[in-house]
Amino acid sequence: NFPLDLGAIQAPSING
8 A cells, every 4th residue: 555646546645
C-alpha cells in the first residue's frame, strides 16, 4: 500500500 494515488488500486492507503 503506497502513500500515493496508487494505494487506492490495491488498498486504502493515505490517499486511497
